Amino acid sequence: MHSYWDKSSSAQLVIIGAGVLGLWSAIEVKRRKPSWNVVVLERYPIPRGASTRNAGFACFGSPTELWSDMHVMGEEKMIATVEMRYKGILKIKEFFENADIDLQWDGGYECINDIEQIELDKRIEVLNELLKKGLGLSGVYSNVSSRKASMHLHAFDYLVSISGEGSLHSGKYVQSLAQLAKEVGVSIFYGAHVEKWNRHTHSWKIHTNNGFEWESDQVLFATNGWLSEQIKGTEILPARGQIILTSPIERLPWKGTFHAEEGFYYWRNIDNRILLGGARNLYKQQEETNELSISQNLQETLEDFLKTKIIPDHQFDIDQRWSGIMAFSPNKTPVIAQKEEGLWYTMACNGMGVALTPIWAELVAEKITN
Numbered sequence: 343m344h345s346y347w348d349k350s351s352s353a354q355l356v357i358i359g360a361g362v363l364g365l366w367s368a369i370e371v372k373r374r375k376p377s378w379n380v381v382v383l384e385r386y387p388i389p390r391g392a393s394t395r396n397a398g399f400a401c402f403g404s405p406t407e408l409w410s411d412m413h414v415m416g417e418e419k420m421i422a423t424v425e426m427r428y429k430g431i432l433k434i435k436e437f438f439e440n441a442d443i444d445l446q447w448d449g450g451y452e453c454i455n456d457i458e459q460i461e462l463d464k465r466i467e468v469l470n471e472l473l474k475k476g477l478g479l480s481g482v483y484s485n486v487s488s489r490k491a492s493m494h495l496h497a498f499d500y501l502v503s504i505s506g507e508g509s510l511h512s513g514k515y516v517q518s519l520a521q522l523a524k525e526v527g528v529s530i531f532y533g534a535h536v537e538k539w540n541r542h543t544h545s546w547k548i549h550t551n552n553g554f555e556w557e558s559d560q561v562l563f564a565t566n567g568w569l570s571e572q573i574k575g576t577e578i579l580p581a582r583g584q585i586i587l588t589s590p591i592e593r594l595p596w597k598g599t600f601h602a603e604e605g606f607y608y609w610r611n612i613d614n615r616i617l618l619g620g621a622r623n624l625y626k627q628q629e630e631t632n633e634l635s636i637s638q639n640l641q642e643t644l645e646d647f648l649k650t651k652i653i654p655d656h657q658f659d660i661d662q663r664w665s666g667i668m669a670f671s672p673n674k675t676p677v678i679a680q681k682e683e684g685l686w687y688t689m690a691c692n693g694m695g696v697a698l699t700p701i702w703a704e705l706v707a708e709k710i711t712n
């Protein structure tokens with residue numbers, strides 16, 4: 343029970359989930375409706391889904407990923423998603439100082455095998471033309487395979503550079519975003535695990551596990567990997583992503599963000615360590631879960647990839663292992679939908695929420711405030 347003094351329990355919008363999508367959506371709604379009481383409820387002291395557990399790539403797509411997306415979602419949707427991600431990176435740069443979120447521009451790359459050079463160069467040309475036509479960007483991808491040797495990337499046939507890709511510190515980014523949300527007047531409550539929601543005449547009553555209750559005109563679920571168990575019929579599936587982090591490695595022969603195998607493997611440098619994630623495609627059914635644990639078979643696959651392909655000639659230990667939960671829609675496009683009057687859900691991410699959410703949240707806010 344709230345006391346008479348606590349006016350935060352009545353809101354125009356309650357958002358469930360304080361990951362990057364919940365927070366950006368709250369900020370964008372508040373910017374459009376300054377008089378609204380916008381409340382974010384997060385079940386844990388620190389958001390615990392994908393946003394604080396990811397790899398921190400500020401990326402808009404590697405060439406093989408976009409090539410595959412073009413065949414899954416079609417050329418137009420692929421370019422529209424890339425545009426959102428590209429503009430999302432620009433928006434992050436506009437709102438935050440590089441130093442506050444450790445935003446770094448050390449170069450983005452994709453390591454590629456199993457393709458003829460002539461076919462690779464053709465694909466690079468097609469994608470560059472599409473990005474030039476659609477977004478006005480020049481020479482986004484270039485074949486820089488001559489740099490492979492100095493980076494000790496002998497296991498790969500080709501190296502393609504991606505201009506405009508960066509990396510950030512995911513923990514600092516979520517903290518800075520929460521700070522920004524508070525500055526624009528959003529109320530965020532941590533330790534508020536939403537368990538029930540019921541429709542009452544013209545509003546929604548939202549109940550948390552510790553006996554608190556909010557009454558709100560509208561509710562937005564931004565719970566990502568937990569959406570499918572909270573809202574029936576969304577067709578959104580959870581997907582666990584696992585990560586390993588090495589001990590510091592002396593004379594690491596490269597810096598930057600790297601993708602391989604259509605983005606199913608990704609790695610980067612952080613404080614002279616390597617952070618590597620992926621291999622989910624090899625254990626698809628097993629990883630279609632929102633259980634925040636790790637599995638031995640996938641962890642061994644990651645370690646093997648690291649030792650044989652990325653850094654075969656250096657000594658290191660694995661210092662940390664963890665997982666986070668992504669969510670995927672059937673055609674890899676973001677979702678905003680109204681399930682019942684005033685009850686919305688959104689999912690932007692399909693494994694690329696860092697760059698996508700700042701702009702996707704603008705669309706979410708437009709829908710909710712109109």
Ligand SMILES: Cc1cc2nc3c(=O)[nH]c(=O)nc-3n(C[C@H](O)[C@H](O)[C@H](O)COP(=O)(O)OP(=O)(O)OC[C@H]3O[C@@H](n4cnc5c(N)ncnc54)[C@H](O)[C@@H]3O)c2cc1C
Pocket residue numbers: 358359360361362363364365383384385386388389390391392393394395396397398399400401534535536537564565566567568582583584585619665666667668689690691692693694695696697698
């Ligand atoms: C291992 C891994 C690596 C990734 N790497 C990258 C990357 O490098 N670049 C990139 O762009 N994207 C990456 N992603 C994807 C990116 O992290 C996500 O797309 C993005 O963080 C999703 O944000 P979100 O706010 O939608 O969801 P989340 O961050 O998952 O937030 C959902 C929140 O809802 C809360 N919640 C759930 N149920 C309830 C409830 N009942 N009551 C209250 N709160 C609730 C959860 O605790 C959680 O904090 C990665 C993801 C993973 C898992």
